[in-house]
Amino acid sequence: MNAPLAVVTVTYSPGEHLRTFLDSLASATTRPVTVLLADNGSTDGAPEAAADERENVRLVRTGENIGYGGAANRAVALTDPAAEFVMVVNPDVRWSPGSIDELLAAAERWPRAGSLGPRILEPDGSRYPSARRVPDLTSGSLHAILGSVWPTNPWTQRYRQDTDAVDERPVGWLSGSCLLLRRVAFDSVGGFDSRYFMYMEDVDLGDRLGRAGWLNVYVPDAVVTHAKGHAAGRHPESMLPAHHESAYRFQADRHPAPWQAPLRGVLRLGLAVRSRIVVASALRRRDGADGVPGDDAPHTQVGTGERRER
Template sequence: MTAPFGVVTVTYSSGDYLHNFLRTLGDASVHTPPVVIADNGSDDGAPEKAAAEYDNVTLVHTGGNIGYGAAMNRGVAELDPDIEFVVIANPDVEWSPGSLDELLAAAQRWPRAASLGPLVTELDGSVYPSARAVPNLISGTGHAVLGAVWPNNPWTQAYRDDDPAGVERPVGWLSGSCLLVRRSAFDSVDGFDSRYFMFMEDVDLGDRFGRAGWLNVYVPGARVLHAKSHSVSRHPEKMIPAHHASAYRFNADRNPGPLRAPLRLALRAGLAVRSKIAVAAALREQRRAG
C-alpha cells in the first residue's frame, strides 16, 4: 500500500538523533513512507549510514549549509508530487506509536488545514509550547523583553496560546520541529522562505498559510518527543544573532514602506542591542558551566 505521505528531515551532523528518528518512525504509522534526508554538510557519516540501512530513505546533499528552510524545500521537491501530505521534522524528534496516523486522521477532520502539529514533549517530560499565536510588534516585543524575567506576563501568555486542556484547535502557527503539511497548501505559498537561515521560518510559514486562507491545527492527540541537540547553547555567538536577525526580517516584512522606515530602524537597533546582551550572558553561563 502506497503511503499517503512522505517524510523530510534536514541534517547537519545529527549523529544518533537521526538513528532514533528513523528507528521510532516505523511505529508512527501503519504506512512505510518515503523519507528524504536533506543534508547540509554533515561530517559524521550519519546520513550516509541511514541511506544504506533503510530502503525507503533517499539522501540529498544540498551542497553546503544553506539553512533549514531552503534545505527543507529541497527535500520536499525530491518527493513524488502526487504525495498528498509531507511530514516536516527535525532529526532530533522521536515518534510515539501511531502519532503520524493520528495527524493524518486530523487532516481529514480539518480539510482547510495546511499544517497540523502534535503535542511536543521534552526529555524531562514537560510539554513544549509548540502551538502559538502569531506575534505582532507589541506582543513580540513584550515577550522578548519580559519572557525570561516574568514568564507569566500577558504578552508571553498570548504568544504561547497555552491550553492546559489540550484541545484540538486552529492556532496562529506551529513549531516546525514536527509538522504534517498539505502538499497543495505548501506549494501554494512556495514553501519556506529561504531568506530565513534559521529560526522564525516556521512562524513565517504559519502566518503565510493563515493569510492565504488556510488553517494551522494543533493536534494534542498525536505526541512526539523533541530531544533537542542544544546547538544554541553550544554556539550562542552564532545562534543568538541568527535568531534576532530572523525576528527582524519577520517584523520588517510585515511593516514595509517608507512611512514605517523609522519603526524598522528602531527595531533593528533594539534587536542588535538585545542580541549582544544575550550573547554575553550565554557566554558567561557557558564559562561558568565549563
C-alpha cells in the same frame, strides 16, 4: 494499502539523534514511508550511514549549508507532487506510536488545514508550547522584554498559549520541528521562505498559510518528543544573532511601508543590542556550570521560532 508518505528531515551532523528518529518512525504510522535527508554538510557520517543501512532512506546533499527552510524546500521538491501530504521534521524528534497516523486522521477532519502539528514533549516529559499566536509588534516586544524576568506576564502567556486547554484547534503557527503539510497548501505559498537561514521560518510559514486561507491545526493526540537544540546550543555566538536577524526580518516584512522606516530602524537597533546581551549571557552559561542556554534565551525576541538544524 495506504498511500506512501514522504518524511523530510534536515541534517547537520545529527549524531545518534538520527538513529533514534528512524527507529521510532517505524511505529509512528502504518503507511510505507520514504525518508529524505536534506543534508547541509554533516561531518559526523550519520546521514551517510543511515542511507547505507536503510532501504527507505535517501540522502539529498544540498552542496552547502543553505539553511533549514531552503534545505527542506529542496527535499520536498523531490517528493511526488501528487502526494497529498509530506512531513517536515527535525532529526532530533522521537516519535510516539501512531503519532503520524493521528495527524493524518486530523487532516481528514480539517480539510482546510495546511499544516498540522503534534503535542511536543520535552525530554523530561513536560509539554512544550508548540502551538502559538502569530506575534504582532506590540505583544512580541513586551514578551521579549518581560519574558525572562516575568515569565507569567500576560503578553508571554497570551503568545505562548500556556494556559490554553490542550485540545485540537486552529492556532496561529506550529513548531516547525514536526509538521504534517498538505502539499497543495505548502506549494500555494511557495514553501518555506529560504531567506530565513534558521529560526522563524515556521512562524513565517504559519502566518502566510493563515493569510492564504489555510488553517494551522494543533493535534495533541499525536505526541512526539523533541531533544531540541543539539546544534544550536553548542554555538550561541552564531545561533542567537541568526535568531535575532530572523526576528527582524519577520517584522520588517510585515511593516514594509516607507513611512515605517523609522520603526524598522528602531527595531533593528533594539534587536542588535538585545542579541549582544543574550549572546554574552549564553556564553557564560555554556562555559560555566549551568550548561547550554535555556529555552528562553534564544526565544524571547520580537516573535520566536524553534531551534533548528542549519
